[in-house]
Amino acid sequence: MWIDTHCHLDAPEFNGTGAQVALRAKQRGVRSIVVPAVCRANFASVANLGQFGGYALGIHPIFVPKAEEADLQFLRTSVERAMSDPHFVAIGEIGLDFFVAELCTPEMREKQAYFYREQLRIAKDFGLPVLLHVRRSVDQILKYLRQIGVPGGIAHAFNGSQQQADMLIKLGFKLGFGGAMTYTRALQIRRLASTLPLSSIVLETDAPDIPPNWLEAGQNSPEQLPQIAEVLAQLRGISLDELASATCANASAVLPRLLALPPPS
Numbered sequence: 001m002w003i004d005t006h007c008h009l010d011a012p013e014f015n016g017t018g019a020q021v022a023l024r025a026k027q028r029g030v031r032s033i034v035v036p037a038v039c040r041a042n043f044a045s046v047a048n049l050g051q052f053g054g055y056a057l058g059i060h061p062i063f064v065p066k067a068e069e070a071d072l073q074f075l076r077t078s079v080e081r082a083m084s085d086p087h088f089v090a091i092g093e094i095g096l097d098f099f100v101a102e103l104c105t106p107e108m109r110e111k112q113a114y115f116y117r118e119q120l121r122i123a124k125d126f127g128l129p130v131l132l133h134v135r136r137s138v139d140q141i142l143k144y145l146r147q148i149g150v151p152g153g154i155a156h157a158f159n160g161s162q163q164q165a166d167m168l169i170k171l172g173f174k175l176g177f178g179g180a181m182t183y184t185r186a187l188q189i190r191r192l193a194s195t196l197p198l199s200s201i202v203l204e205t206d207a208p209d210i211p212p213n214w215l216e217a218g219q220n221s222p223e224q225l226p227q228i229a230e231v232l233a234q235l236r237g238i239s240l241d242e243l244a245s246a247t248c249a250n251a252s253a254v255l256p257r258l259l260a261l262p263p264p265s
């Protein structure tokens with residue numbers, strides 16, 4: 001059994017078929033899918049699709065330019081309400097993106113940092129883990145994590161250094177690996193995926209993004225997770241069974257509300 005800890009089932013690429021996609025993935029052994037939100041407008045749809053596993057609420061850095069102060073208040077009241085929903089598992093997807101040019105002006109860097117900090121505070125207030133988007137921003141991500149302090153979470157699609165990975169792990173984080181490690185040229189990611197402690201790794205597809213090397217852009221789906229996992233098992237020289245049980249245990253440990261869910265039927 002597998003857990004896809006990061007999948008945008010509500011993305012337009014799925015044409016509203018997220019529920020069917022989740023069921024097909026389940027037939028392939030993906031027992032749980034965590035669906036992160038990206039902006040206030042998709043909170044309702046991720047809550048809906050989160051019934052196939054879990055969901056998170058938050059404002060993604062790419063959506064920060066259009067976000068308003070009122071969205072943070074809306075997030076807080078949505079989280080308050082979602083706490084009684086057993087499928088609600090985390091705050092996310094939040095973070096900092098210093099790669100996309102539009103997000104790198106001084107004002108946007110400041111606005112991103114503000115939304116990131118405020119959302120960490122919401123996570124802290126409700127005792128929730130966070131799903132982090134980290135792109136050319138690990139040091140800043142770490143700085144605010146240390147300042148504010150949240151009960152851990154997942155650094156999704158991790159692509160930093162060994163040292164940065166160690167610091168995140170120390171702060172209670174797991175690192176998400178997916179399609180990127182299926183490319184033989186992704187030396188750094190493959191090295192990390194094969195040498196980090198197994199206890200710090202979770203699997204994800206980030207579908208429909210980050211296709212594994214056997215798919216075209218935009219065709220990724222959670223059904224690919226077992227095949228992506230095979231690549232990791234090979235890199236680490238361990239069996240699929242060992243990888244499956246370790247990564248599921250890691251996901252449940254870092255997302256305790258997911259662990260509390262009744263087993264899927």
Ligand SMILES: [Zn+2]
Nearest residue numbers: 006036093206
């Ligand atoms: Zn994402």
